Amino acid sequence: MSAPTVRSVDRVAPGVHFIEGPASNWVVLVGDSEVALIDAGYPGDLPLVEQSLREAAPGLPLTAIAVTHGHSDHIGSIRALLGTYPDARVYTGEAELPNVRRDEIHQVTVRDIVPHLAKPRFVRWIVHALRAGGLGDVAVRSVEAAPTELALAGHAVRAVPSIGHTPGHTLYELVDARAVATGDALVTGHAVSRRVGPQSLHPMFHSDVRAASQLAAELAGRYADWTLLPGHGALRRRGTSS
Numbered sequence: 001m002s003a004p005t006v007r008s009v010d011r012v013a014p015g016v017h018f019i020e021g022p023a024s025n026w027v028v029l030v031g032d033s034e035v036a037l038i039d040a041g042y043p044g045d046l047p048l049v050e051q052s053l054r055e056a057a058p059g060l061p062l063t064a065i066a067v068t069h070g071h072s073d074h075i076g077s078i079r080a081l082l083g084t085y086p087d088a089r090v091y092t093g094e095a096e097l098p099n100v101r102r103d104e105i106h107q108v109t110v111r112d113i114v115p116h117l118a119k120p121r122f123v124r125w126i127v128h129a130l131r132a133g134g135l136g137d138v139a140v141r142s143v144e145a146a147p148t149e150l151a152l153a154g155h156a157v158r159a160v161p162s163i164g165h166t167p168g169h170t171l172y173e174l175v176d177a178r179a180v181a182t183g184d185a186l187v188t189g190h191a192v193s194r195r196v197g198p199q200s201l202h203p204m205f206h207s208d209v210r211a212a213s214q215l216a217a218e219l220a221g222r223y224a225d226w227t228l229l230p231g232h233g234a235l236r237r238r239g240t241s242s
């Protein structure tokens with residue numbers, strides 16, 4: 001089996017790179033002398049995350065990682081990255097801290113998945129998730145609460161609570177680029193979905209299905225004229241419909 005590769009790399013704005021990974025996405029923010037990440041893929045995505053940092057910003061140190069939520073497909077490579085960049089700060093929404101530290105776990109369980117095992121899409125997704133280290137220990141103890149306004153590698157970023165997928169899910173507005181990293185509060189596709197375009201994830205992934213579905217619809221409207229950098233699915237550039 002060949003190693004997974006990224007699906008695409010897009011330069012969204014100066015110093016803003018969106019990476020559509022094998023199954024989940026991350027954003028690289030490049031500054032004058034440092035680089036930052038929003039989310040970090042599965043544990044198995046580490047070589048791809050490192051490659052995207054090298055390609056976007058050769059030689060610059062990683063100083064910050066902003067996390068949308070504490071699922072293994074979004075925080076998976078952080079522990080290893082902190083081994084290389086021990087001074088990097090890790091941020092998430094205050095209510096998400098226990099999930100990123102793994103004091104609590106709000107994540108899809110085997111029990112949630114069993115009813116779907118007759119569907120090939122779900123089986124392919126599970127196989128990928130397991131191969132990518134989805135059941136590994138991904139706790140990040142050093143995570144801290146993100147202030148509402150933060151600078152990530154010099155980019156002005158606004159942290160916005162977006163609760164439903166997890167109890168403290170946080171999305172990040174890149175104000176100057178008019179782009180928003182929506183994490184799993186609003187995605188444009190997913191391995192188990194047939195649809196392409198802004199949508200809520202499959203209910204089995206949400207800790208509060210009702211809140212998550214309502215929020216996804218609300219965010220699709222709120223960010224209709226922003227570039228969407230979703231946690232799953234392709235980039236949707238500002239001004240494109242779908």
Ligand SMILES: [Zn+2]
Pocket residue numbers: 024071073074184231232
């Ligand atoms: Zn996800």
